[in-house]
Amino acid sequence: MFKVATIRRLSMAIFSLATAGVSAEPMKFQPGGNDTRCRECGFIQASGNIADDTPQAFQRFLDAAPNYVPKRIRLNSPGGSLQGGIRLGELFRARGFTTEVGSDRVDPEGHPHFGGRASVRTPGVCASACAYAFLGGIERVLDDGSKLGVHRFYTKSALTQPTEKLFSGRDLDDTQKIAAALVLYLVNMGIDARVVALAATAGPDEIYWITPEEARDLRVTYEPRGWKPWQVEPFRGGAVAVSETNDGTKRMVASCTRRLGPQVVLTNADMSWDVANWFEQCRTGLLGSAHPVFGTEVDPSRVQVSKRKEGGAFIRFRLPTTTPNLASPALFSFQSPAYPYACGSDQYEGSKINFEPAVRLAFGNCFQD
Missing domain, CATH: 3.90.226 (2-enoyl-CoA Hydratase; Chain A, domain 1)
Structure with a gap:
């Protein structure tokens, strides 16, 4: 070059x-x-x-x-x-x-x-x-x-x-x-x-x-942290909704299993800091009693944090079986009163493009877990 x-x-x-x-x-x-x-x-x-x-x-x-x-x-x-x-x-x-x-x-x-x-x-x-x-x-x-x-x-x-x-x-x-x-x-x-x-x-x-x-x-504009529109992908006889950042370091997956019901998995592959520790601290360090996830409240007991072998971590939110209103894709938002300052972030705003139809389809097409 x-x-x-x-x-x-x-x-x-x-x-x-x-x-x-x-x-x-x-x-x-x-x-x-x-x-x-x-x-x-x-x-x-x-x-x-x-x-x-x-x-x-x-x-x-x-x-x-x-x-x-x-x-x-x-x-x-x-x-x-x-x-x-x-x-x-x-x-x-x-x-x-x-x-x-x-x-x-x-x-x-x-x-x-x-x-x-x-x-x-x-x-x-x-x-x-x-x-x-x-x-x-x-x-x-x-x-x-x-x-x-x-x-x-x-x-x-x-x-x-x-x-x-x-x-x-x-x-x-x-x-x-x-x-x-x-x-x-x-x-x-x-x-x-x-x-x-x-x-x-x-x-x-x-x-x-x-x-x-x-x-x-033409790549004149480029936002590595920007989120791509939601897409629906077939999975194990059901469907999942997926959105990720332009640089591929962060990913949201909405799905439903027949045993556990609807869930949202947020993955951060950034290896430059201890993502798992941050997720775990914010899992229970709430100002409110529950996590706001896609328009519904999720109790901390229904949230799981795990490290990835490749680096980074993911956090899994198991939603109630009732269908959420899908108000916003943002997770850990600064705008949410549920989180203290240390747990607010602008990294997980998500994309609003195709958000509601894609996630609603994924939540309604459960696969065998």
Whole structure:
């Protein structure tokens, strides 16, 4: 696989040709979010035009920030320097940042996560060079109402004099090198290279807005912790309903056995911490008397925790025989009053897509245990 250094050698001398020519204030970085109980509540807001030296400005911001700065950045930018956008994306990837498309507004009643500024998320736009910076994120999130756009790269002279014969054979050679460098950048970032083809459909004064469906299919957006839609799978003459995270580390299975009735099994294959111990502590360490599972209450005596041979653990909830109302797939939710702070988590929110019909079918088609 080509490395980032290969891209730089291929295009260092020519990236200065590829500028978006937009009129905007230079990109600034500000703390944002609120100090509340969720991993995503704190972020860095990045707004404005991307210049060649924007990556250095971001590095200076990080150097001056406290150690607990959130690894999540929101981009709201019309574009700018292609060189700056790609190098900023490389920096996001190297530092393990999640990228979001969106803006924010000051929340005067909020509690700052860091840096003395509290804010709430609002939709935003990330276009041109900003889109390539966005692709550097480990996780990549396109907010509802926000827009992500791409177009062909170009030079300012070509934009101001579109009918003039400005280009030499060397310019054509450089253009091909830039296109190759963009493809290599996308491949190294795990993005489908067809994004370049989408960009080629829009001229310098146009934008191709990537739809959420295209973003998902081309891996432009990627949320490892996000849950896939529920699916029904046949099992031992019955059926089970299954949903798992995009990275495959967490899995929910709803089923019914003829002897024990309906049950929900939550598996966490993460081997970086003692999942089994956490499950066991939270099995009995309730503020209420029962676990809220898929819309019904489950007594701790009907909950079992086991370690997995492969690493991680699973927790099994045996539901009452009465059919639950299937209000929510979330387990150990921060929103539930049943759990103390230490047992609240945003890792097990589950997917609402196909949730009710899939789980109801699984609970109604019991297999022999």
